[in-house]
Amino acid sequence: MISQTYPISKGDKSLTDDAYGVIMRPDCHPKVSIVVPVYNEEENMGPLFAELVAVCDAMGDVYELVFVDDGSSDGTVSRLKQLVGQHSSPLHQMRVVELSRNYGQTAAMAAGFELARGDVLVTLDGDLQNDPQDIPLLIRHLHDNRLDMVVGWRQNRQDAALTRKLPSWIANRLIGAMTGVRFKDYGCSLKAYRRDMAQDLPMYGELHRFIPVLVTMEGGRIGQVPVHHRARRFGQSKYGLSRTFKVILDLGMLLFMKKFFTRPLHLFGKVGGATLLVGMGVLFWMLVEKLVFGQSIGSRPMLMLGILLFFSGIQLISTGLIAELQIRTYFESQKKRPYRVRSIVGT
């Protein structure tokens, strides 16, 4: 870490202090942070480290590598600490963030985003499947086109066809069709972001697969760049087929969030109101049958249906009202803004 390699006093006005109290000289502020979530990737760390350092050194800017260990049970952390100890310098800052247990890739990425200090953040997998040589390409695309994010699109993907590529193919199309945010490859971890965009993303559960959708929901501009892909040489993939179902559930949740997050009553109120009205209509008809036509209605299924619809409607509307209260609490308690400003012109 920079505070170890650069013993400097806090009183010096020319120094900046990051959110975690690490003091940094302004000329050592990293332009790029490489964020790598790792879970049991011991054998991959040496080669990945060497490749990343070679590529980042060649870019010529101050950079930092942020490895987030997601509760590995093998020797990943000690290997990383060893590598970081050998390479840290004011211009090549290295951090190992050790999470207390295995939280999952999304949380590990979120921790990396929070701790990263570069103007541009780049994420990639820790298993050598992404090629660090593609990093400069992504960053150039981000800057040249003034984008908020650039996503990699894996060419000749080196994974099993039936269990990996086919589900991905379906998921990519499904996500595109349902959300209207169309990209070729949602699953590629190699991505570049402007730091403020990455740090504002709601990274819960396993939402890292939907980052392009989340960025679009924030009004961000996204580009897509073809990148290389390699087969896993060491260690094992951490995911099986069950992630397909999780993707579908997350997709439903995101669709709701995208459309109704700030106004849940518009969904619940509409459906609830319609249900209530139909219920009231049915009950009214039952009343007419009893009072006007003198029929016995006690055993009529229509009566049951009317009561069911009536109370379902009331419940849906109540749920909407509670959700509205929660949304207000969310925004007001955290002073969150329901909008994002891209730029302001003028004084």
Ligand code: UDP
């Ligand atoms: N990973 C993680 N936490 C987890 C699972 C995975 O940090 O709980 C990391 C993993 O070490 C790798 C990246 O996320 O760096 C992608 O995982 P993996 O290669 O297993 O996914 P695949 O390429 O098979 O989709």
Ligand code: MG
């Ligand atoms: Mg992988």
